[in-house]
Amino acid sequence: MNIVIANDQGAVELTKKIIKHLEVAGHTVNYLGIDHEESIDYPDQAEKACIEYKKGDYDFGIVCCGTGIGISIAANKVKGIRCALVQDIYSAQKAKQHNNANFIAFGGRIEYKEKPLDILDAFIKTDFEGGRHQRRVTKIMDIESK
Ligand code: RB5
Numbered sequence: 001m002n003i004v005i006a007n008d009q010g011a012v013e014l015t016k017k018i019i020k021h022l023e024v025a026g027h028t029v030n031y032l033g034i035d036h037e038e039s040i041d042y043p044d045q046a047e048k049a050c051i052e053y054k055k056g057d058y059d060f061g062i063v064c065c066g067t068g069i070g071i072s073i074a075a076n077k078v079k080g081i082r083c084a085l086v087q088d089i090y091s092a093q094k095a096k097q098h099n100n101a102n103f104i105a106f107g108g109r110i111e112y113k114e115k116p117l118d119i120l121d122a123f124i125k126t127d128f129e130g131g132r133h134q135r136r137v138t139k140i141m142d143i144e145s146k
Contacts, residue, residue: 001059001124006049007033008042010066011108014116018062018106021117033064046074050081053102061103062120068107075103079144082137088114089122096126098133099140 003022007015012035019029032048034040042065053061061083065071068085075083083103084095095101104123106116128134 001027002030002057003027003060003062004030004049004052004058005033005062005064006031006045006071007064007108008040008045008066008071009034009037010042011064011068011106012037014106014108015064017117018064018120021120030058042071043074046071046083047078050075050078050103054078054080060101060123062106063103064106064108066107066109068105068110072103072105075105080141082140084123086119086123088112089119092119092123093126096123097129098136100128100133100137 005015005019015033019031022029030052032052033045046063049061049063063071063075063083072083072085075081081103082099082101083105084099084101085105086092086095
């Protein structure tokens with residue numbers, strides 16, 4: 001898969017782990033984040049990753065900040081983006097099956113009950129179910145034009 005990823009200073013180590021994990025698995029990663037702890041504004045990072053994703057060559061995107069909250073809120077302001085701030089494997093699977101999320105968010109300062117890399121793998125391996133979920137996803141996206 002082709003994946004774009006960005007982070008702020010709150011998730012430097014987690015982002016490095018994610019990139020290594022994805023590359024070892026044979027995915028292509030476009031890294032737009034920072035590899036230092038100097039402060040940067042997460043909305044800028046979210047916007048950068050989403051704009052890049054919307055160029056069209058990507059399967060999905062990943063955004064990471066301290067909690068995953070700010071950067072996912074910002075990503076969801078970009079038209080066409082459905083960014084899921086997942087907590088565990090179950091929510092990652094549902095984010096794809098039901099919401100057809102095209103972005104996933106993690107928090108570098110969060111203690112997950114399951115490994116973030118396993119959560120990410122669950123998201124990658126799961127497919128959108130379509131059907132009634134397509135109707136609901138279409139309704140989500142229709143909100144953008146109201
Ligand atoms: C930055 O300190 C922090 O606010 C950010 O990484 C994130 O947690 C915001 O939601």
